[in-house]
Amino acid sequence: MFIGVAMIAAVGMLLSTKYNYLRLLNSVALLLLTVSGGWTIRQTLSQGSYTYGSGLLYWDALSALLLSVIIMIAVYVILFSFGYMEAEIRENRFPKERLRWYYFWIWIFIATMLLVVSTPNLGIIWVGIEGTTLATTLLVGFYRNKQAVEAAWKYVILCTVGISFALLGTMLLFAAASPLLGQSLSALDWRMLPKVASQLDPTLFRLGALFAVVGYGAKVGFAPMHAWLPDAHSQAPSPVSALLSAVLLNCALYAILRWYSLARLTTLGPDLIGTILMCFGFLSLALMAGFILMQKDIKRLLAYSSVEHMGILALGFGLGTRETIWGASLHLVLHGLTKANLFVIIGNLVQKTGTRHMSRIHGVFKLWPYTGIIMILGLLSITGTPPFGTFRSELSILSGLFKTGHPILGFLTLLFLTVIFAGFLYHFLQMLYGQPNESQQPGEGISTLILAIPLLVVLFLGLFIPQSLNQTLNQVVQVILGGV
Amino acid sequence: MVGISENMLNLFLFVLLTSGLIIVYSTRVKKALNWWTLQTIVVSILILVQGVYSREWEVLVVGVLLLIGKAGIIPILLRRVLRESKTEWVGEIYLKRTSSLVVAGALTLLAYDVTKPLVTLSQPGFRFGLVVGLALIFYGLLLMMIRKVAIVQVLGLLLIDNGIFIAGFFLTKGMPLLVEMGSMFDILIGIVITVILSKQMLENYHSLNVDHMRSLKG
Numbered sequence: 001m002f003i004g005v006a007m008i009a010a011v012g013m014l015l016s017t018k019y020n021y022l023r024l025l026n027s028v029a030l031l032l033l034t035v036s037g038g039w040t041i042r043q044t045l046s047q048g049s050y051t052y053g054s055g056l057l058y059w060d061a062l063s064a065l066l067l068s069v070i071i072m073i074a075v076y077v078i079l080f081s082f083g084y085m086e087a088e089i090r091e092n093r094f095p096k097e098r099l100r101w102y103y104f105w106i107w108i109f110i111a112t113m114l115l116v117v118s119t120p121n122l123g124i125i126w127v128g129i130e131g132t133t134l135a136t137t138l139l140v141g142f143y144r145n146k147q148a149v150e151a152a153w154k155y156v157i158l159c160t161v162g163i164s165f166a167l168l169g170t171m172l173l174f175a176a177a178s179p180l181l182g183q184s185l186s187a188l189d190w191r192m193l194p195k196v197a198s199q200l201d202p203t204l205f206r207l208g209a210l211f212a213v214v215g216y217g218a219k220v221g222f223a224p225m226h227a228w229l230p231d232a233h234s235q236a237p238s239p240v241s242a243l244l245s246a247v248l249l250n251c252a253l254y255a256i257l258r259w260y261s262l263a264r265l266t267t268l269g270p271d272l273i274g275t276i277l278m279c280f281g282f283l284s285l286a287l288m289a290g291f292i293l294m295q296k297d298i299k300r301l302l303a304y305s306s307v308e309h310m311g312i313l314a315l316g317f318g319l320g321t322r323e324t325i326w327g328a329s330l331h332l333v334l335h336g337l338t339k340a341n342l343f344v345i346i347g348n349l350v351q352k353t354g355t356r357h358m359s360r361i362h363g364v365f366k367l368w369p370y371t372g373i374i375m376i377l378g379l380l381s382i383t384g385t386p387p388f389g390t391f392r393s394e395l396s397i398l399s400g401l402f403k404t405g406h407p408i409l410g411f412l413t414l415l416f417l418t419v420i421f422a423g424f425l426y427h428f429l430q431m432l433y434g435q436p437n438e439s440q441q442p443g444e445g446i447s448t449l450i451l452a453i454p455l456l457v458v459l460f461l462g463l464f465i466p467q468s469l470n471q472t473l474n475q476v477v478q479v480i481l482g483g484v
Numbered sequence: 485m486v487g488i489s490e491n492m493l494n495l496f497l498f499v500l501l502t503s504g505l506i507i508v509y510s511t512r513v514k515k516a517l518n519w520w521t522l523q524t525i526v527v528s529i530l531i532l533v534q535g536v537y538s539r540e541w542e543v544l545v546v547g548v549l550l551l552i553g554k555a556g557i558i559p560i561l562l563r564r565v566l567r568e569s570k571t572e573w574v575g576e577i578y579l580k581r582t583s584s585l586v587v588a589g590a591l592t593l594l595a596y597d598v599t600k601p602l603v604t605l606s607q608p609g610f611r612f613g614l615v616v617g618l619a620l621i622f623y624g625l626l627l628m629m630i631r632k633v634a635i636v637q638v639l640g641l642l643l644i645d646n647g648i649f650i651a652g653f654f655l656t657k658g659m660p661l662l663v664e665m666g667s668m669f670d671i672l673i674g675i676v677i678t679v680i681l682s683k684q685m686l687e688n689y690h691s692l693n694v695d696h697m698r699s700l701k702g
Contacts, residue, residue: 188660
């Protein structure tokens with residue numbers, strides 16, 4: 001139903017370019033999305049699972065978690081888009097005529113992500129994930145200048161090749177499952193697959209799972225397949241970067257998690273996929289520590305940090321104990337909120353200063369104190385500093401590493417996290433203090449502080465985790481550990 | 485596979501593999517595109533024949549969609565871009581046409597070797613289908629690495645897609661209709677989007693050479 005809302009909204013965006021029309025239509029669509037999505041999440045969590053439309057759509061705790069992240073961040077980002085994109089038009093970054101296409105693709109993008117988390121079918125998930133790539137390609141290349149076209153081209157080619165492998169993997173799974181479940185959709189349905197998991201042909205399934213994890217892994221941006229990610233995330237308009245980093249990466253990871261939880265039940269066991277995830281995770285962390293330290297462009301810095309956090313998630317999920325999966329699920333939400341907030345506030349900053357070079361931005365505190373405050377909050381949250389929620393989630397993954405007998409891995413992870421903290425601190429302090437450039441217009445309204453809402457939520461969740469959220473996370477752990 | 489005789493199947497597979505090799509060997513983009521179109525038509529005929537023999541309407545629908553969507557619309561779109569950009573040559577980098585053919589031959593042997601563990605699973609005739617599918621995937625990857633014209637990279641992608649389709653067809657007689665239709669729709673939209681992007685590339689760089697695009701680093 002909310003997929004329908006998003007699709008209709010997308011088409012509706014094309015009808016007019018008037019600012020007021022677009023604002024109104026977007027607000028109505030967001031309201032409907034929140035209401036119908038919220039209702040679905042409520043139903044899912046109270047009953048454990050929820051089916052709609054004769055089984056074609058199905059949610060459990062894990063899909064509900066992703067669904068809530070998508071909705072929260074979509075609302076935040078689109079509301080921010082109103083002012084931001086209109087300001088971009090005033091600065092002649094793109095013609096006004098093109099604004100409706102921006103909203104059209106954004107809503108198609110949201111619809112495809114909603115499809116990914118609403119289907120119980122590994123084949124349809126593939127269709128949805130490839131759909132997200134296509135929906136975002138023109139958003140990445142939205143400014144149509146040389147860099148934007150280059151980033152969009154790299155993005156669509158590399159991700160499509162990666163995803164093709166996931167399709168091959170899905171076919172191998174179908175070949176293994178169709179003798180048991182018949183030549184129909186149910187042979188790719190993760191409600192049915194666990195029942196026959198132990199009888200799946202091991203050779204076919206192992207090959208299929210490997211292809212799927214590596215293929216979707218390219219879309220998550222695990223190192224060493226991350227080459228497209230910093231380009232795409234830095235060239236897209238900032239609200240789109242926020243959606244890409246905070247939600248889309250999670251959606252691709254979600255596809256891997258479905259395969260992972262299925263693999264745990266087969267004769268393959270959790271070890272192979274878990275180890276691959278941990279390798280990806282560790283490699284991402286290690287490489288990104290270097291990139292973050294050396295970075296000059298602020299949006300690329302945030303993009304590399306997204307790869308790093310996907311690495312942390314992969315470590316947590318790959319380790320596969322109750323504690324680490326709990327921590328990783330929490331971290332997935334918190335990273336989404338933090339990264340969306342950072343991209344939004346940095347997008348504002350880049351618009352005001354007109355540059356993405358961190359060495360050319362100085363004295364933010366003097367010029368725009370409220371932006372400065374939010375940047376400090378974002379800095380503390382993204383690096384996992386207490387009392388932010390990210391500290392809690394990273395801590396449970398780290399302690400899991402030590403408890404399961406990976407002290408060296410745990411130590412190195414801590415070391416890389418420290419290096420990343422130092423890198424972020426250095427870059428951000430350089431921008432916050434110092435003598436501002438005289439051409440800058442100082443002053444901003446206190447209403448800027450509204451933008452900090454996601455970070456305040458992350459802060460709140462660091463101090464106190466409500467019982468209902470804890471229960472949901474435990475349900476998610478159960479879904480990943482035990483199939484359905 | 486009910487109905488199709490062993491000889492016919494071998495003929496189909498021969499055409500599919502050879503057209504893949506010719507695409508790698510071509511130096512003119514248009515020629516490579518024509519061979520890809522022929523290959524896709526052969527794939528859809530294979531599927532239609534199978535559908536007629538087994539009397540499964542789902543298989544027939546997939547075959548017709550393949551013929552109209554992929555073999556029909558995609559070449560028209562790509563040909564238009566080629567005409568507008570006046571692109572003729574494939575832009576060889578790293579490997580010239582002869583050496584690329586040698587590498588493609590080696591990749592075929594690799595595909596044969598990789599599918600060995602799966603041989604016990606499928607009937608002997610299918611084995612070769614699987615090998616051809618995998619070989620085409622490898623050719624596609626090769627093409628994307630050794631050619632610098634954007635449209636040839638798209639052709640590589642399309643070759644990979646054909647390979648996956650063939651491999652899937654011989655492994656499982658095709659996926660559920662909904663998934664097949666979804667993936668075909670994705671490919672079609674994907675081509676439309678790459679065509680739009682190549683037009684923007686032309687506006688910015690005045691050529692489809694992806695070598696020019698090296699500004700994003702670090």
